[in-house]
Amino acid sequence: MPFLEKIEKTMIKVKISPEIIKKIGIEHPINNETQNVIAVIEKMDKLLSNEQLLAIMEKQGCCKSGQRDRDCKAFGFEHKDKPLAEKIKLLSGIQYMMTPRLNKDNTITVSYGGNQNGVHTGKTTCSCGQIKELKQPFSVTSAYCGCCAGHFLYHYQNALGIKLKLKEIVSSPLNTNGEKPCEFTFEIIDSKK
Numbered sequence: 001m002p003f004l005e006k007i008e009k010t011m012i013k014v015k016i017s018p019e020i021i022k023k024i025g026i027e028h029p030i031n032n033e034t035q036n037v038i039a040v041i042e043k044m045d046k047l048l049s050n051e052q053l054l055a056i057m058e059k060q061g062c063c064k065s066g067q068r069d070r071d072c073k074a075f076g077f078e079h080k081d082k083p084l085a086e087k088i089k090l091l092s093g094i095q096y097m098m099t100p101r102l103n104k105d106n107t108i109t110v111s112y113g114g115n116q117n118g119v120h121t122g123k124t125t126c127s128c129g130q131i132k133e134l135k136q137p138f139s140v141t142s143a144y145c146g147c148c149a150g151h152f153l154y155h156y157q158n159a160l161g162i163k164l165k166l167k168e169i170v171s172s173p174l175n176t177n178g179e180k181p182c183e184f185t186f187e188i189i190d191s192k193k
Helices: 004-013 018-024 034-047 050-057 066-078 084-091 142-160
Strands: 107-112 163-171 182-190
Touching: 004 018, 004 034, 004 050, 018 034, 034 050, 034 142, 050 142, 050 163, 066 084, 066 142, 084 142, 107 142, 107 163, 142 163, 142 182
Parallel strands: none
Antiparallel strands: 107 182, 163 182
C-alpha cells in the first residue's frame, strides 16, 4: 500500500520538477487516508508521463520482508546457475509468487486474480488492504497498482538474480469493475543483478 511520504521522496529522486510536485499537492502534515492517497495518484496519472509514473510507483511496493523475502532469496541462491527461463518456471513453487511467464520480447509478465475475504465471487478483487476498506462500488486508476507491481518486482529480482523495471500495468480489477485481473509486465534491465 502506497504512502504519501514515500511517493513524495521518490518523486524528488526521479527528478520530478518542484512545480509539478506542487501541482500534485501532497499536503503537510501528510494524511495517508486511502482517499488522499488515491487523489494524489490520480493527479500523478494526469500530470506525469507514463514512464515517470511507473518509475515512481514501482518503488512503492510493500511487504518486502518476512517469509516471502526469505523464500525468494533462498530460491535465488539455490537456482542461481539455472537459465532464466527455467527459474521463471520454478518460481511459481514459492507461495504467493503467482505464475510469471517469460515473453518472446524478453519481458516478464505476471497475472493474478484475487477474491474478497477468501470467497470467490466471479470477479477479481484487489489484494491491497487500503482498497479493501473502501465502500463498493468505486473506480481507481490502474496507476495505483504500480505499488503492487513494485512488491513483485522486488521479490522477482531477488529470486531471479536480475534487475527489472516496471514496463506496463496491463490490467487491474480496480478500473475494470473486477472484470480483469492484476497483470504487470517487467522489462529486464540487467540479467546479472
